[in-house]
Every structure is written in C-alpha cells, then in structure tokens.
Amino acid sequence: MTKPVRQNCAPAGSKRLPLKVAIPIVAEIVTNIAEGGGTRREASLSTYAANLLDRLNGFSAEPAILALWRDFAWDPQRAPLRNFKLKTADILTAEQRLLAIL
Secondary structure, X not given: OOOOEOOOOOOHHHHHHHHHOOOOOOXXXXXXXXXXXXXXXXXXXXXXXXXXXXXXXXXXXXXXXXXXXXXXXXXXXXXXXXXXXXXXXXXXXXXXXXXXXX
C-alpha cells in the first residue's frame, strides 16, 4: 500500500500557518514571502516542518521538498553547512517572523 502524496507541497507551510492562528490569507503577501522578500528561509523552514508533520499523519512528500534544505541548511555559495542540525527553536522563530508579516 502506498502512502498518499500531498500535491503542491511547497506552499503548505505558508498557507497553513495563518490558518492555525485564524489570520486571513492575503495571496499577495504569501507570494511575496515565498518569492523572497527577505523571508525565504523562514518560509522554507515552516514548509519543511509542515511536511514533517504530514509524514507523521501518513502523507509522503514529493522529493522536491528536499530542495527546501538549500534555503536553510546551505551557505550563500550553495554548499551544505557543516554540522547543520534542524532545531525546533529555529522553526518556531521562523513562524513567528512570518506571523508578524501576515
């Protein structure tokens, strides 16, 4: 039996975060967050975390979700950061920054 795959998983964190705190989604703001606007790292962390939670609920992500690591676990010269560890505190800080923008 194969696990269901959530389609269009990249924006999941950006769209779900406002829903968790009852903030209306403004497409223009979400697009700005996803496309840069100085918050790409935060959006990537939030989205990656949302997909980790999806896995706990039996959904598997598309392999493209791994590309998000390049936004938060690689240096500006596009090389992996040595000894990088994904931390809950970094994800929560990223989500708080996104909420402040929304």
